Amino acid sequence: MLYAGFMSAAPPSAPTPPEPVEPPQLLKLGLDDEPCLRADAARNRARLLEAAAGLVAARGADAVTMEEVAAAAGVGKGTVFRRFGDRTGLLMALLDHSEKKLQAAFLNGPPPLGPGAPPAERLRAFGRAALRRTVEDLKLQLAAEPDAGRRFTVPPYRVRHHHVALLLRQAVPDADCDVLAHTLLAQLDPALIHHLMHQCGMPPQRLEDAWADLVDRITGTPA
Amino acid sequence: MLYAGFMSAAPPSAPTPPEPVEPPQLLKLGLDDEPCLRADAARNRARLLEAAAGLVAARGADAVTMEEVAAAAGVGKGTVFRRFGDRTGLLMALLDHSEKKLQAAFLNGPPPLGPGAPPAERLRAFGRAALRRTVEDLKLQLAAEPDAGRRFTVPPYRVRHHHVALLLRQAVPDADCDVLAHTLLAQLDPALIHHLMHQCGMPPQRLEDAWADLVDRITGTPA
DNA sequence: ACACAATGCGGACCGGGGTCCGCTTTGCAG
DNA sequence: CTGCAAAGCGGACCCCGGTCCGCATTGTGT
Numbered sequence: 001m002l003y004a005g006f007m008s009a010a011p012p013s014a015p016t017p018p019e020p021v022e023p024p025q026l027l028k029l030g031l032d033d034e035p036c037l038r039a040d041a042a043r044n045r046a047r048l049l050e051a052a053a054g055l056v057a058a059r060g061a062d063a064v065t066m067e068e069v070a071a072a073a074g075v076g077k078g079t080v081f082r083r084f085g086d087r088t089g090l091l092m093a094l095l096d097h098s099e100k101k102l103q104a105a106f107l108n109g110p111p112p113l114g115p116g117a118p119p120a121e122r123l124r125a126f127g128r129a130a131l132r133r134t135v136e137d138l139k140l141q142l143a144a145e146p147d148a149g150r151r152f153t154v155p156p157y158r159v160r161h162h163h164v165a166l167l168l169r170q171a172v173p174d175a176d177c178d179v180l181a182h183t184l185l186a187q188l189d190p191a192l193i194h195h196l197m198h199q200c201g202m203p204p205q206r207l208e209d210a211w212a213d214l215v216d217r218i219t220g221t222p223a
Numbered sequence: 224m225l226y227a228g229f230m231s232a233a234p235p236s237a238p239t240p241p242e243p244v245e246p247p248q249l250l251k252l253g254l255d256d257e258p259c260l261r262a263d264a265a266r267n268r269a270r271l272l273e274a275a276a277g278l279v280a281a282r283g284a285d286a287v288t289m290e291e292v293a294a295a296a297g298v299g300k301g302t303v304f305r306r307f308g309d310r311t312g313l314l315m316a317l318l319d320h321s322e323k324k325l326q327a328a329f330l331n332g333p334p335p336l337g338p339g340a341p342p343a344e345r346l347r348a349f350g351r352a353a354l355r356r357t358v359e360d361l362k363l364q365l366a367a368e369p370d371a372g373r374r375f376t377v378p379p380y381r382v383r384h385h386h387v388a389l390l391l392r393q394a395v396p397d398a399d400c401d402v403l404a405h406t407l408l409a410q411l412d413p414a415l416i417h418h419l420m421h422q423c424g425m426p427p428q429r430l431e432d433a434w435a436d437l438v439d440r441i442t443g444t445p446a
Numbered sequence: 447a448c449a450c451a452a453t454g455c456g457g458a459c460c461g462g463g464g465t466c467c468g469c470t471t472t473g474c475a476g
Numbered sequence: 477c478t479g480c481a482a483a484g485c486g487g488a489c490c491c492c493g494g495t496c497c498g499c500a501t502t503g504t505g506t
Contacts, residue, residue, distance in 0.1 A: 040485085067463090070486090078466085079486065081465080148365060149417075152414070182410070213403075261502060262501090263453095290492075301495080302454080310493065449506090454500085455498105457497105461492105465491100468486105470484080470486100473480105474479105
């Protein structure tokens with residue numbers, strides 16, 4: 001089972017009932033995939049995703065308005081927000097599929113990305129894979145970036161961080177791997193990728209090389 | 224002369240006159256300090272900053288509305304935006320003084336922060352200084368964070384990047400220092416600091432240590 | 447002193463994200 | 477099949493950041 005299909009439903013959760021009991025699973029890194037939506041809700045959710053995907057593809061993410069998406073899906077604005085929480089939530093849901101594929105690859109897939117290869121090599125592979133996936137649809141990825149306050153709490157980031165920190169602990173046990181993992185991940189930030197590629201004109205290859213070099217320096221494992 | 228007092232005025236610049244001639248200074252990393260504001264404009268600017276500072280101190284940056292600031296300064300809303308471009312611009316202006324002090328310190332100040340010490344040591348000092356300054360008023364710093372699209376183009380960031388890249392080139396000539404500098408700087412990002420301190424409960428000291436360790440690993444200079 | 451650009455001013459206005467609440471739909475229990 | 481709570485719906489509404497444009501203030505050249 002995968003860690004996280006993120007933001008598939010239930011963003012705000014009922015406010016008044018203080019806490020039913022909280023099922024005994026701490027640090028559940030991702031969110032449940034579909035907490036049993038009611039029939040109509042599920043249908044609307046699908047329609048919304050389809051409509052959103054269409055509009056985004058046609059006109060670019062940041063030229064699309066929430067109200068438009070709602071209208072295109074034949075649904076009220078409130079429904080969009082109830083289902084996806086906020087604009088970022090909707091955009092992230094659009095990326096969910098591809099993100100889950102990547103997660104599957106580095107959690108359970110074949111080496112060198114998945115288990116079986118030495119940690120440093122897995123790290124290198126991870127960066128390469130993540131980088132390529134990000135470059136694929138940078139624009140959307142960029143538009144989906146949550147505001148500064150939540151960048152590090154959003155499930156997909158947490159999964160990546162958890163993974164990288166784990167590998168780091170194996171590769172360099174004598175370091176502050178939790179912090180270091182954030183630093184590594186920063187080099188995969190869509191906003192940075194965008195800046196380096198579109199404003200500084202760097203080719204993707206250079207970014208991949210820089211990642212590999214960084215991993216080498218940190219793990220002290222020169223390939 | 225310092226590099227950058229950022230966003231002191233003239234955010235949009237006239238649209239119709241295509242380009243007067245563009246004075247022959249490329250890559251002027253910061254913006255001019257005060258391009259000779261008209262008397263009333265200067266007065267209003269000062270009032271606005273004072274009002275903003277007061278409100279922010281009293282109620283926290285993100286509970287303050289642009290209209291409120293304008294009102295408190297006895298000025299129209301339009302004036303705020305003309306002077307500071309947007310909300311982020313105003314908030315950044317509030318931080319300008321402290322940022323300029325830091326800049327002065329690492330550009331012209333005494334070693335180990337300023338010129339005179341070996342690059343790796345200057346890097347360590349830089350991180351420590353930047354970290355402390357950021358922790359000082361994290362909240363404001365966080366609220367002033369520009370949106371993802373501009374994080375890396377905003378003058379203060381560019382100055383820091385330029386500086387770190389320079390030191391890196393001296394310390395590790397055989398690396399992609401431009402990219403590496405971004406990675407280093409990511410560890411000083413207010414949003415990350417906030418996350419690590421307030422959501423993960425790390426003490427500031429740990430962040431300073433992590434920075435020092437990172438610099439050591441990258442420069443290969445174990446203090 | 448005066449005229450007249452240029453610069454700045456301010457508040458009405460707009461658009462879009464997010465909320466709210468009375469109504470409808472669903473689906474389960476009997 | 478029916479009744480009834482719970483879950484979902486939707487669009488009017490609010491709020492705030494950002495824009496616009498006719499009017500007022502400067503300060504400069506004569």
